[in-house]
Amino acid sequence: MxxxxxxxxxxxVGCGGCSVITGGKIPMKVxxxxxxxxxxxxxxxxLQEAxxxxxxxxxxxxxxxxIATEEFPELPVHPKLGRYRSTFAARLTDQEYLEGSSSGGLTSWLLLQLLERGHIDGVLHVGSGNSVDGMFAYVVSHSADELQSRRKSIYYSTSMADAILSVRGNGKRYALVGVPCFITAGRLLARNDVELRSQLSYFLGLVCGHLKSSAFAELLAWQLGIPPKELETVDFRVKNPAENAGSYDFSATSVTGETRQAPTSTLLGANWGLATFQxxxxxFCDDVFAETADITFGDAWLPEFVSDWRGHNVIVTRHPLLAEIIEDGVTSGQVSRHDIGPDRSADSQAGNFRHRREGLQLRLHDDQSAGKWTPRKRVEATADINEKRKPIVRQRRELASTSHLLFEEAKELGSLEHFTNSIEPQVKSYMRLYREPFPKRAARWGFRQIMRLLRLN
Ligand SMILES: Cc1cc2nc3c(=O)[nH]c(=O)nc-3n(C[C@H](O)[C@H](O)[C@H](O)COP(=O)(O)OP(=O)(O)OC[C@H]3O[C@@H](n4cnc5c(N)ncnc54)[C@H](O)[C@@H]3O)c2cc1C
Ligand code: SF4
Ligand code: SF4
Structure with missing residues (x-):
C-alpha cells in the first residue's frame, strides 16, 4: 500500500484524508x-488500503x-489550468472589505453568497482556532460573522481531519476551502464515503506555491522581537496603500497583546522563492490551479494588476452555479472583472510552473536515480531540463530541508542568531545563482553610464 x-x-502533506476515511483510526499529529x-x-x-x-x-x-475529467467532462482543458469554464482577474469594489482580505476578496465573498443564498449550511476552512496544536486550524464556520473574521491566506501546516470528522453525518452541507492537494483529498473522500458525498457540496481551491510549517510564522515574528513562546498570532498579509499588491507587510501579536509589523520583504526567509520551511x-506536487476544485482563486501576479495595492484575484471557474454568482456580482457592481484568457491566467503563476513542472522533473529524476520511492506524477522524470535551472532546483530543495532543522535547533537554543547566521550564507549562495554572468552585468553597467552622460550633455 x-x-x-x-x-x-x-x-x-498532513491533509488528514486517511484519518477521516478510517474514522480517526489513523492518528494525525504535529x-x-x-x-x-x-x-x-x-x-x-x-484500512491502509482504504x-x-x-x-x-x-x-x-x-x-x-x-478526477477532473469525471467531474467536468464538458469543459475544455488547458495544459496549466486543467479544465476550465471561464478565467479572469477580479476584485471586490468595496475597499473596506478588500483591506481585510488577502487578495481580491472573492473567496470569502463567494462563501458568504453561498451561505446567504442557502446553498450551504457552513464552511470548512482555515482560521484562528482553539487548536492546542497551533495558532491556525481547520474550523467550521456557520455564520457570516465567522466567515468575515476568518479571512486571509494562512501559510501554516494544518489538517482537516478533526473538522471533517466533527461534521460527518450531521446532515448539513458544506463548502470546503483548501490548497490543491487538500481539495483533491476532499474529492477523494466524497467518492469513497457516502455521507461525505452528500455533505461536501462545493470545493473552493486556492492556487498554491507551497505550504509552510509553523516555523515560518515563528521565524518572521522572532525577527520582530517576539520569540516563539511569546507568540499569540500573526497576519501574513497586511496590505500597504503606499506599496504595490506584492509588497505587503507581516504583523505578529504577542501573548501580552503587543502587535509589531514590518514589510515582509525586509524579513530573512520571507522571500517565497527561497522555499524556507516548505x-x-x-x-512532488504538479497541481498549481487546484484542478479538481469547482472554482480556484489566486493572486493575479501580472504587472497590470500588481500595481494596485488593493489586490486582484486570478480566478478559474468550473462549476456553473459559482460562475453565475460571480456574474451576478459583476452585474450588481460588487465585483470588478477583467477578462484575461487562460494563457495570461497561467502566466500569473510563472514561477510556480517552473518549480512544479521543470523542477519536479529533475527532482523525480534525482530521487529515482538514488533508488528512492517517488509518487506517480503527471510529468516525466528527466535531467534533460534547462542547465541553468538545475542548481536552482537542487539548492532550493536543500534550503527547504536545512531551514527546518536549523530552526528546530534555534528554538532549542533560544537563539534566533543560530538560525540567521547559519542560513544567511546559504541564502546568499542561492541568490548568486540568479545573478547574470559578469560580461552581461558589465555591458548593462556600461550602457547605463553612456545614457547618464548623454543626459548630462
Ligand atoms: C499555503 C498557500 C499558498 C498560496 N500560494 C499562492 C501562490 O503561489 N500564488 C497565488 O497566486 N496564490 C497563492 N495562494 C492564494 C492566495 O494567497 C489567496 O489565498 C487567494 O488569492 C484568495 O484571496 P482572497 O482575497 O480571495 O481570499 P480572502 O477573502 O482573504 O479569503 C480567504 C479564504 O481562504 C481561507 N484560507 C486561507 N488560508 C487557507 C488555508 N491554508 N487552507 C484553507 N483555507 C484557507 C480563509 O479561511 C478564507 O475563507 C496561496 C494560499 C495559501 C493558503
Ligand atoms: S497526505 Fe493526507 S491522506 Fe496522505 S498520508 Fe498524509 S494525511 Fe494521510
Ligand atoms: S504545493 Fe502542492 S502539495 Fe504543497 S501544499 Fe500546495 S498543493 Fe499541496
Missing part, C-alpha cells in the same frame, strides 16, 4: 518541525486529471 511509502518518504503528519503504520492492511484510495500522494488514488510533499 503506497500510503506507507508516502509517509516514509516524508511526502505526507511533528517536531511543526508539520501535521499521519501515522498509518499501526492499522490493519484493509486510506491509500483517498491519499493525494498515493499511487492507488486517481490523479487530478482523472513541506517535502510540495517538492
Amino acid at each position: 503506497s500510503i506507507l511509502n508516502v509517509v516514509n518518504a516524508g511526502m505526507c 511533528d517536531n518541525l511543526g508539520v501535521w503528519q499521519a501515522d498509518p503504520s499501526q492499522v490493519l492492511p484493509t 486510506a491509500s484510495n483517498v491519499c493525494p500522494f498515493a499511487d492507488e488514488s486517481p490523479n487530478e486529471t482523472e 513541506l517535502e510533499a510540495c517538492n
Whole structure:
C-alpha cells in the first residue's frame, strides 16, 4: 500500500484524508518541525488500503486529471489550468472589505453568497482556532460573522481531519476551502464515503506555491522581537496603500497583546522563492490551479494588476452555479472583472510552473536515480531540463530541508542568531545563482553610464 511509502518518504502533506476515511483510526499529529503528519503504520492492511484510495500522494488514488475529467467532462482543458469554464482577474469594489482580505476578496465573498443564498449550511476552512496544536486550524464556520473574521491566506501546516470528522453525518452541507492537494483529498473522500458525498457540496481551491510549517510564522515574528513562546498570532498579509499588491507587510501579536509589523520583504526567509520551511510533499506536487476544485482563486501576479495595492484575484471557474454568482456580482457592481484568457491566467503563476513542472522533473529524476520511492506524477522524470535551472532546483530543495532543522535547533537554543547566521550564507549562495554572468552585468553597467552622460550633455 503506497500510503506507507508516502509517509516514509516524508511526502505526507498532513491533509488528514486517511484519518477521516478510517474514522480517526489513523492518528494525525504535529511533528517536531511543526508539520501535521499521519501515522498509518499501526492499522490493519484493509484500512491502509482504504486510506491509500483517498491519499493525494498515493499511487492507488486517481490523479487530478482523472478526477477532473469525471467531474467536468464538458469543459475544455488547458495544459496549466486543467479544465476550465471561464478565467479572469477580479476584485471586490468595496475597499473596506478588500483591506481585510488577502487578495481580491472573492473567496470569502463567494462563501458568504453561498451561505446567504442557502446553498450551504457552513464552511470548512482555515482560521484562528482553539487548536492546542497551533495558532491556525481547520474550523467550521456557520455564520457570516465567522466567515468575515476568518479571512486571509494562512501559510501554516494544518489538517482537516478533526473538522471533517466533527461534521460527518450531521446532515448539513458544506463548502470546503483548501490548497490543491487538500481539495483533491476532499474529492477523494466524497467518492469513497457516502455521507461525505452528500455533505461536501462545493470545493473552493486556492492556487498554491507551497505550504509552510509553523516555523515560518515563528521565524518572521522572532525577527520582530517576539520569540516563539511569546507568540499569540500573526497576519501574513497586511496590505500597504503606499506599496504595490506584492509588497505587503507581516504583523505578529504577542501573548501580552503587543502587535509589531514590518514589510515582509525586509524579513530573512520571507522571500517565497527561497522555499524556507516548505513541506517535502510540495517538492512532488504538479497541481498549481487546484484542478479538481469547482472554482480556484489566486493572486493575479501580472504587472497590470500588481500595481494596485488593493489586490486582484486570478480566478478559474468550473462549476456553473459559482460562475453565475460571480456574474451576478459583476452585474450588481460588487465585483470588478477583467477578462484575461487562460494563457495570461497561467502566466500569473510563472514561477510556480517552473518549480512544479521543470523542477519536479529533475527532482523525480534525482530521487529515482538514488533508488528512492517517488509518487506517480503527471510529468516525466528527466535531467534533460534547462542547465541553468538545475542548481536552482537542487539548492532550493536543500534550503527547504536545512531551514527546518536549523530552526528546530534555534528554538532549542533560544537563539534566533543560530538560525540567521547559519542560513544567511546559504541564502546568499542561492541568490548568486540568479545573478547574470559578469560580461552581461558589465555591458548593462556600461550602457547605463553612456545614457547618464548623454543626459548630462
Ligand atoms: C499555503 C498557500 C499558498 C498560496 N500560494 C499562492 C501562490 O503561489 N500564488 C497565488 O497566486 N496564490 C497563492 N495562494 C492564494 C492566495 O494567497 C489567496 O489565498 C487567494 O488569492 C484568495 O484571496 P482572497 O482575497 O480571495 O481570499 P480572502 O477573502 O482573504 O479569503 C480567504 C479564504 O481562504 C481561507 N484560507 C486561507 N488560508 C487557507 C488555508 N491554508 N487552507 C484553507 N483555507 C484557507 C480563509 O479561511 C478564507 O475563507 C496561496 C494560499 C495559501 C493558503
Ligand atoms: S491522506 Fe493526507 S494525511 Fe494521510 S498520508 Fe496522505 S497526505 Fe498524509
Ligand atoms: S504545493 Fe502542492 S502539495 Fe504543497 S501544499 Fe500546495 S498543493 Fe499541496
